[in-house]
Amino acid sequence: MKEKRNIVWLKRDLRLMDHQPLLQATNEECDYLIIYIFEPCMIIYPDCSTRHLQFVHHSLKDLNEKLAELNRQVHVFHSDAYAVFDWITNQFDIQKVFSYQESGIELTWERDKEIYSLLKEKGILWKEFQRDGVIRGIKDRINWDQQWYAFVNEPILSIPFKKSDKFEVVDHPFPVSKELMEILEYYPDSLQPPGEKMAWKYLKSFCEDRGKNYNRHISKPLESRSSCGRISPYLAWGNLSIRQCVQFVINHPNYAHHKRAFDGLLTRLKWHCHFIQKFEVECSYETHCVNKGYESLEYTNDPKLIVAWKEGRTGFPLVDACMRCLQETGWINFRMRAMLVSVFCHHFDIDWREGVYHLARLFLDYEPGIHYPQFQMQAGTTGVNKIRMYNPVKQSKDHDPKGVFIKKWVKELEKVPEEFIHEPWNLTEIEKTMLGIEINYPHPMIDLEEAGKRARTKIWGHRKDPEVKKESSRIVRTHTRNNSKRSNAQK
Ligand SMILES: Cc1cc2nc3c(=O)[nH]c(=O)nc-3n(C[C@H](O)[C@H](O)[C@H](O)COP(=O)(O)OP(=O)(O)OC[C@H]3O[C@@H](n4cnc5c(N)ncnc54)[C@H](O)[C@@H]3O)c2cc1C
Structure with missing residues (x-):
């Protein structure tokens, strides 16, 4: 039997x-x-x-x-x-x-x-x-916020494990193949370490010390690496639940000391679920524009630009530094992710679908429910979000003023003086000779200003398209929360 x-x-x-x-x-x-x-x-x-x-x-x-x-x-x-x-x-x-x-x-x-x-x-x-307060089968967001708060404030489930008599499946016909096992056994030191134990280590160190500068450093490519939560891979693969994070942060003794910072993180934990909820309702966002009115937009899709972006050789120092850092470590902060997408889709004029899987593969924290809606938000194909175009030179000057992050990841620019690090193409041959440097780094592949102007006209102009407007109303009805007040996870 x-x-x-x-x-x-x-x-x-x-x-x-x-x-x-x-x-x-x-x-x-x-x-x-x-x-x-x-x-x-x-x-x-x-x-x-x-x-x-x-x-x-x-x-x-x-x-x-x-x-x-x-x-x-x-x-x-x-x-x-x-x-x-x-x-x-x-x-x-x-x-x-x-x-x-x-x-x-x-x-x-x-x-x-x-x-x-x-x-x-x-x-x-x-x-x-139900995972992390995401609800299956809903048609709108009425009462979603209240249900989410109720979910994350329920007691943490502790499992009264009982010892089993034996290991059950000794031999089965589907073992992990030798080839796959060889790949799996290795784990690069440059990536965040996996597992429940490590997840707690990151969450605790954020609350104990790292998180105090959260808001100040969140947009900085270098400083954010230690001041941000860095819990995203653990949430994406479920080493932690959202409820565990919310309750741990709120109940931490440092909450009162760093309320603004901790509330910033709590707000984002709710965004995490808000985005996944969108995707739960419409997983076609992986392959189709959130706003179908954007399907008619045409792009140049220059293969040279696509390859340069993927390889971190665009000639824009911060863009290339971010891509190379991502290749090595699997993580960059939100703003730098947004900038990569913005340059790709707007300045380079490439369809978002040409780059979306590339970043999915590189992000250690790849979470489909966040990734596709976020990528499209930055690509400007939702029709309901404010379109932000990130100028990579301005971002570089604002968030990596001394070029420390750039120099770490773009070794070719290591010797470039601070005042030229954001636009190394401005160094003349005479200046290079006087400084005694040679730069083996590509010239920018496009004219940034011209490309920005063209992109703004294109994407903002398209917002007036009747199909975009019709779709926007549908999206607002389906995905907008009835509680529009800004709120954090303590409620
Ligand atoms: C194009 C693009 C793609 C993205 N793809 C992913 C993805 O695949 N997986 C992923 O987890 N995040 C994604 N994000 C959101 C965000 O960049 C990361 O969640 C964040 O950088 C993770 O670092 P952290 O844990 O230190 O975040 P913290 O700032 O410490 O925030 C804590 C947690 O809140 C959630 N969170 C933070 N920011 C956002 C946000 N803007 N939207 C939704 N949830 C957020 C994450 O779960 C994060 O771990 C993407 C953003 C962009 C612009």
């Missing part, structure tokens, strides 16, 4: 605390298996990168260290989810499957529908829980 089991299916929720599916499974009479699936169709999808997979793998290892004390482990599979569920439901008498709802791209949504049908056919209940 097959053994009765439930399943907890981990996805972007790689933690053991404040975890509703684990709590539910623990409270059931029937014992459970915890599974994670590396799906080939997801691995080859253009938004996925080695760093994401490595982060997941090492987070799972971290979980397994703790689960070993309970005679448990996350069983890791490498195959399509359908094949895994088909096999596992034949192997065991599976009663129920517990997981979080995934507000992912269309591919994961379609995969989930297939799994749902398979489980239904086999008479197995799949109970999915």
